[in-house]
Amino acid sequence: xxxxxxxxxxxxLHEVASALFAxxxxxxxxxxxxxxxxxxxxxxxxxxxxxxSAFLGFLLVILYGVLSGMLLFKNSVAHSRMHGFWFGVLVSxxxxxxxxxxxxxxxMNSFDKSVKAWQDxxxxxxxxxxxxxxxxxxxxxxxxxxxxxxxxxxxxxQAFTDQPVTNPxxxxxxxxxxxxxxxxxxxx
Numbered sequence: 433x434x435x436x437x438x439x440x441x442x443x444x445l446h447e448v449a450s451a452l453f454a455x456x457x458x459x460x461x462x463x464x465x466x467x468x469x470x471x472x473x474x475x476x477x478x479x480x481x482x483x484x485s486a487f488l489g490f491l492l493v494i495l496y497g498v499l500s501g502m503l504l505f506k507n508s509v510a511h512s513r514m515h516g517f518w519f520g521v522l523v524s525x526x527x528x529x530x531x532x533x534x535x536x537x538x539x540m541n542s543f544d545k546s547v548k549a550w551q552d553x554x555x556x557x558x559x560x561x562x563x564x565x566x567x568x569x570x571x572x573x574x575x576x577x578x579x580x581x582x583x584x585x586x587x588x589x590q591a592f593t594d595q596p597v598t599n600p601x602x603x604x605x606x607x608x609x610x611x612x613x614x615x616x617x618x619x620x
Contacts, residue, residue, distance in 0.1 A: 435588035436508065442584060443504060446577050450493045453574055456567040457490040460540075463560045467550065475546065482543045489536040489571060496529050523585045530578035537571035540564070 464483050468476060503522050547564055550556040556564075 435590075439584060439588060440504065440508070442581065443500065446574075446581060447497050447501070449570065449574060449577065450497055453567065453570040454490050454493050456563050456570060457486045457493075457536075460564045460567045461486040461490065463556070463563065467555060470555075478543070478546075482539060485536045485539040486567065489533065489567075492529065492532060493574070496525055500525065519585075519589065523582060526578050526582040526585060530575050530582060533571045533575040533578060537568045537575060540568035540571065 461483055464479060464486065468479060468483070471479060500522055503518055547556065547561055551558065551561045
């Protein structure tokens with residue numbers, strides 16, 4: 433299995449999970465929006481943060497999927513390697529999304545007591561509660577997969593970039609350091 437095939441397979445599975453998160457997050461946002469008008473002012477203030485978290489999670493997951501897909505597709509179709517800038521954008525987006533989705537999961541999880549109270553008061557049915565829990569569990573799972581994506585891109589960077597591997601002992605590329613790239617044995 434080539435590194436590109438492995439990354440594409442991982443990316444495809446990751447985007448399926450991202451699509452599930454996006455669907456559950458936007459449904460949770462809509463469910464929270466419906467209940468918003470019936471809450472007292474203090475709870476509305478707190479609910480704004482949860483609604484923003486769900487919507488921004490949805491938005492950023494979609495944007496990451498589109499941009500990372502475009503970069504990987506361009507790299508695969510052109511049969512060329514990415515320049516360091518675009519590869520850096522892809523790697524940094526993966527790391528940033530990992531942290532952001534961890535935050536989304538934490539914010540949505542922090543509102544758990546209110547969700548349970550709404551379920552007990554029959555304000556929310558069990559389907560809405562299950563959707564809400566699924567959204568923040570998927571946020572935690574995606575935080576982990578984005579971090580894994582970050583490390584996989586770093587490990588397989590030679591399959592994507594046109595930059596040579598540096599010699600860790602000298603901090604230079606093998607050609608610039610005078611170290612022969614391939615050793616040839618001379619026969620007598």
